[in-house]
Amino acid sequence: MLKTALFPGSFDPFTLGHQDIVRRALPLFDELIIGVGENIDKSYLFSLEKRMAMIRNLYVQEPKISVQSYSGLTIDFAKEVGTDFLLRGIRNPSDFEFEKSIAQANRQMNPSLDTVFLLTTARYAYISSSIVRDVIRHGGNASVFLPENLILL
Numbered sequence: 001m002l003k004t005a006l007f008p009g010s011f012d013p014f015t016l017g018h019q020d021i022v023r024r025a026l027p028l029f030d031e032l033i034i035g036v037g038e039n040i041d042k043s044y045l046f047s048l049e050k051r052m053a054m055i056r057n058l059y060v061q062e063p064k065i066s067v068q069s070y071s072g073l074t075i076d077f078a079k080e081v082g083t084d085f086l087l088r089g090i091r092n093p094s095d096f097e098f099e100k101s102i103a104q105a106n107r108q109m110n111p112s113l114d115t116v117f118l119l120t121t122a123r124y125a126y127i128s129s130s131i132v133r134d135v136i137r138h139g140g141n142a143s144v145f146l147p148e149n150l151i152l153l
């Protein structure tokens with residue numbers, strides 16, 4: 001049976017930290033779905049279409065990776081795509097506490113769902129999409145935080 005994982009997130013935008021998690025998860029799974037979330041209560045710097053297109057461009061040569069959008073509960077989308085594995089990255093204790101509650105709540109709702117955590121590579125631990133958005137909003141050069149081949153749309 002093919003092992004598929006869902007990597008859910010906002011990816012507003014996709015950073016070197018996200019790329020690192022994806023790169024390291026690839027040997028663990030046969031397929032990786034990057035699930036780009038759209039939450040009506042959140043305001044994004046990049047539209048859903050742009051966030052998805054940027055990631056698709058980046059992985060156009062990688063057949064194991066697909067990019068899909070979703071709204072609503074991540075567990076419902078996981079069921080829709082038929083996976084029992086969520087993938088998340090952990091940078092620091094506050095990520096850990098936050099992710100732990102979400103993973104435990106998700107498992108309570110769907111006991112067959114497990115969340116796989118990868119610790120960030122130390123040199124990317126400080127990178128967050130929110131820092132990147134601040135830099136871009138103020139006209140700075142965010143390319144040092146972004147994958148080399150990422151084209152900002």
Ligand code: ADP
Nearest residue numbers: 009010011012017018088089090120124125127
């Ligand atoms: P969300 O809004 O769901 O938190 P993000 O796009 O901010 O979406 O993050 C998606 C996932 O990527 C989360 O698991 C987050 O912890 C992880 N992540 C974000 N930045 C990094 C990083 N620099 N290193 C490792 N993981 C990261």
